[in-house]
Amino acid sequence: MLRDLLQKDEAHVENGKEKVQSLLATSPDVDLAGIRYSRHDNDLEWLTTVVFSRTSSDAWVGVRVECESQHAAARLPSAKKPVVVRTVLESLGGAADGPLPIRDTAHILTNTDIDLAAKLIRGDAGCRLPIVYVSARFQGGYILDVNRLAADLSGMAHVVVEPNRPFSVRLQLEVDSENVYGGTIGIYWPEGGGRRAFFLGGDYSTPGHLAGAIKDEVRAALLNRRPIARCTWAYVRETASRQAILSLKASGSKAIDEYVEKFDQEIEAKNQRLEEAESEIQRLRNELRVYEARAGTASGGLLRLGRERDLYPNEVLGILLDAIEDAATRVQHDSRRQHVLRSILEANRLEENPLEGRREQLKRLLRGTSTIDGKLRRELEDMGFSISEDGKHFKIVFQGDDRYTFTLSKSGSDWRGGRNAASDIGRLLF
Incomplete structure (x- = not known):
């Protein structure tokens, strides 16, 4: 059945609960090919999109897998790296991403690679994929299997391994102590986007647990990152429509219906890309709020906050004061004991409880609503929620943290649904 896809630039085949679409487009600047595979599996709908994009200077493959629930109560499965990533790397191989080739084994640095390591950590090496930097333990060796981690993260991140402890000491001087050391593993984002450190002990008791946390962190970052524009289905559709319009004009065609259809497809593709850009802007605004909240909250040396940080100003302080x-x-x-607790409350009294205020705001927004219109969307986004509606339900995520993902019906008929949703979300978040 798949052979039918080779006969024309746009085609699709269906078989039961499965469907495959293909789309080819070429312009003077870029060659594009896209494949979409959708499948219904019980209460879940899976969609895999793979887009190949080649210019005169480089070629990228964008891969995205989405899973939507047919029912709001259904639980989504844990995410895994799509098998097609490994298939593409095995079939085509990986080219250079900045100074590092994309591959499924770790990059082992040598003692002469101090300058390269410094650029990777500072984020100015020209890589697009994040860097997972594995430091050497004080006694030598590493806390996990670096090549296994590299295989798990192939196509998603580079795993870079320093050769020894003296290398780490020299590197520290080059990067103003921004490097992880002593066996700790750090994730460094391109273009100086900061780092996240992972080490054995505390939250991660085994190497397997630690590796799982690193993979989850990389996956979450890639989900929230806008893909290369030319590696999206919308871009392939837009390019194909534009070329079809140019062909019709060149042939002197007077077929108005064909013109209208192709123009509509191009406009739809442009609108989709605009929505993606607006979602990215909102995500960056939410991320900025998180950083502002972190900068504005001081622990005073009394408590260590551990892995969690403020998702909005005074969140952690508000939670602690409520508990106290x-x-x-x-x-x-x-x-x-009561005197100490009362003293802490009086010394840290907030003019307004941030938790209670947000609970009431959420109730006010969702009370009596059965769906999300434009005004409600803007107000929820101002609270820190991101909203997507590709499936049969609205999916809302708080501050880009997929631990706090909720679904709302697109066509709810019960006016009490909004009130119940606000109550459920409020209990979990505030």
């Missing part, structure tokens, strides 16, 4: 206020009502009256 509750605890103060449960201890022995006029006891030393």
Whole structure:
């Protein structure tokens, strides 16, 4: 059945619950090919999109897998790297991403690679994929299997391994102590986007647990990152439509219906890309709020916050004050413990409880609603929610953290649905 896809620039084949679409487009600047594979599996709908884009200077493959639930109550499976990534690398091989080739084995640095390591950590090496930097333990060796990690992250991130502990000491001087060391693994984002450190102990008791956390972090970052524009289905569609219009004009065609159809397809593709750009802008705004909140909240040296950080200003402080206020009502009256708790409350009193305010705001927005219109979307986005509607339900994610993902019906008929959703979301978030 798939042979039918080779007969023309745009085609599709279906078989039961499966469907494959293909789309080819060529312009003077770029050659494009896209494949979409959709499948219904019980209550889940899977969509895999693979786009190949080649210019005179480079070629990229963009891969995206989406899973939507047919029912709001269905639980989505844990995400895994698409098998097609490995297939593409095995079939075509990986070219250079900046100074590093894309491959499924770790990049082992030598003692002369200090300058390269410094550029990778500072984010100015010209790579697009993130860098997973594995430092040497104090006693030598590494805390996990670096080649296995590289195989798991192939096509998603580069795994770079320093040769020894003295290399780490020399590197520290080059990057102002921004490098991880002593066995810690750091994820460094391109263009100086900061780092995230992982080490054994505390939250991660085994190498397997640690490797899983690193893969989850990379996946979450790539999900929230806007893809290369020319590696999207919308771009292939737009290019194909534009070339079809030019061909019709060149042939002197007067077929108005054909013109209208092709123009409509181009406009639809442009609108989709515009929506993607607006979503990216909103995500960056939310991320900026998170960084502002982190910069504005000081622990005073009393507590270590661990892995969690403020998702909005004073969030962690508000949670702690709520817990302390509750605890103060449960201890022995006029006891030393109550005096200490009351003292902390008085010294850290907030003019407005950020948790209660957000609970009430969410209730106000969703009360009596059965779907999300433009005004409600803007107000929810201002609160820090990102909203997508590609499937049969709205999917909302709080502050880009997919641990806090919720679904709302697109055509809810029960006016109490919004109130119930606000109650459920409020309990989990605020």
